Amino acid sequence: MAAWEYAPAPESAATGRLQPSYRMFLGGEFVDGSGEPLKTLNPATEEVLAEVSTANPSDIDDAVAAARNAYGQVWGPMPGVERAKYLFRIARMMAERSRELAVLETLDNGKPIRESRDTDVPLAGAHFFYHAGWADKLGYAGYGPDPKPLGVVGSVIPWNFPLLMAAWKIAPALAAGNTIVLKPAETTPLTALVLAEICQQAGLPPGVVNVLPGAGDVGAALVGHPGLDKVAFTGSTDVGKQIQRTLAGTGRGLTLELGGKAANIVYDDAALDQAVEGVVNGIFFNQGHVCCAGSRLLVQESVAEELVELLQARISTLRIGDPLDKNTDVGAINSRAQLEKITELTAAGETEGATRWTSPCPVPQRGLFFPPTLFTGVEQSMRIAREEIFGPVLSVLTFRTPDEAVAKANDTRYGLSAGIWTEKGSRMLWTAQRLRAGVVWENTFNRFDPTAPFGGYKESGFGREGGRAGLEAYLAH
């Protein structure tokens, strides 16, 4: 019988209800920004999706003032049980518009619809549901009998999980009684603005949530604004350091969730087939645009050959292509700049002597795509073992003993996440205790839940998001 090809199964782009232009959300209204409008592209085609207004410094002043006013007049004094109702309503409205949000996210970001539909949007809604539950129980969170909100939060988020990151910032800030000014990433502003629309339709008091699109200069102006009480940033380590310098000595709160170079440690007694799945998911989920991506595979030498063989076979089955196709596993790289960075770092990998293997899967001619890539013979000193690539590129290193595995895993300036694969419980615990990483997954990877704190060690940042621990960053106690 002839070969079985899956026919294209695209989700309808019309479901995303894309508008020709979007405006920023300030003081409960959608208004024209005073900055130069930006054009956001579909990375799968590089065509313009929409024009989006951006903020200038006076808009930021207005947004912070609106947030301050809402905090002082309405949101701050409001009982938690009332705040919870708004958060529950937003969560339900997100669920009702989940298909629209998923399609829009995929159009703007380039991630596969399977992921935006099954991961990003449900998780974003889950963060609102989870934090809605906390709003009237903050006295039981372990931060004293009556913890208070901080005031006005300024937040800058990245392009890899645009809606989810917005939810990670907005939901806990609001649950704790703060108001927020959020700047989505320059290349992915759309779903945050639809979330703003949901906030508006949910009847959220004006000024509680403000969304100001713009590039890095808007973000810098926002986080440095003297009217803020707290800054929450997710993004690159370099920008995180700049923000920390800006805020030093101001007394304002700061949490940073930055880069990573996570190790996925596979011991020789691991359930190999599931380890392969976990490693693939760890690095190729969301095209590797994940700060906690398992970008370094540390495999015990006795199973290295077999594991790499299984990995290559599995990676060859990944389907790269139209992000709206329901069968696409690996979508488009979010921007040309990111594609160039990935290309540059992989070239460095070859120059430094690592062996490159590229998936034989067909790659679309048009749009921003990078095929799943694996490097073997990687040494700790190489750039591809040290620098965050933020793309679908896996570096394979080997180890001989558990001590060596831990030493190599911790030999990085980052410390966001790690994975351990073994069928032996005692070895798993022994390893987890020694890994300097905020999240350690055991026999799984890239599993997120609003109840579980997420955050880093070392240059991966500080502060936690999610869970009881995540509330601390938004409460005075």
Next chain:
Amino acid sequence: MTSTVAAPQLPAELSLDVAQATTDEASLRRFLRGLPGVDAVGLELRAATLATRSIKRASKVHAIDTAISMIDLTTLEGADTPGRVRALCAKARQPDRERPDTPQVAAVCVYPDLAAQAVQLLRGTGIHVAAVATAFPSGRSSREIKLADTELAVAAGASEVDMVIDRAAFLTGSYGRVFDEIVAVKAACGTGENRAHLKVILETGELGSYDDVRRASWLALLAGADMIKTSTGKISPAATLPVAHVMLQALRDWYRRTGEYRGVKAAGGIRTTKEAIRFLVAVHEVAGEQWLTPDLFRFGASSLLGDLLLQRRTQLEGHYASPDQIGDL
């Protein structure tokens, strides 16, 4: 091991550990216990994710035709009569009378005493006759009875034998006994060109863990099974996607180590086109497209065919058909 029957000839390019696995009971035990474990959470997550593949239009028609051609159309009831077998064979030959382009099924599957009639009815059609044997479905009888059961099926002309493993022996760790029995049944299937193909039913619903599914799969492959089969269909759960994944991985690994293709039969509980396509996707992406042939993958099913035919008409005619228009069993 104690078998008086010679162990199956293993392929020449066998890797050393596989070659030595069957030298004695201790080696067999060591080999099976040394297989990598299966993490149930990860396995089930992967199976669920792969089940979200969206198979539409031409690829769906292709999948439906492929699935029909892989069916072992089955009746295994105490109430089976010659009339029932006649109806089954007619359906096997021409599943959809109004659409003669519909593929034939791979085989019909009956109890051994009805095999002769099925063989006669299907002569010259290319459709195989499979007979269950070895005290199906429980496997609770003496070795002599099981072998006699097999011989009955083969003498009746069955070209395929579906045997059950001795689950009691397997669960008590007597891997050698299970191995010997499979070897003996295989010998009873005959030799040469006309040897009946042997499908070994693991009855995974009684094995309790995915680790044991993997061990039983390897045990059957080492003993010479042409196909490993999930279930008798008499126990629930029967063929589940995660179990199929583990068995397909065993085939893939067997091929990697020996260069030889073996097959899987998913039997029991698969009733709809949607479910069947999920199994085909698993075959396609876990084992590989080489396994997408009736020689290497089968569905053991009775009601699945009806839904496949309905969905086939829906795809080709653009509207839903009624079972009344096709003539179900």
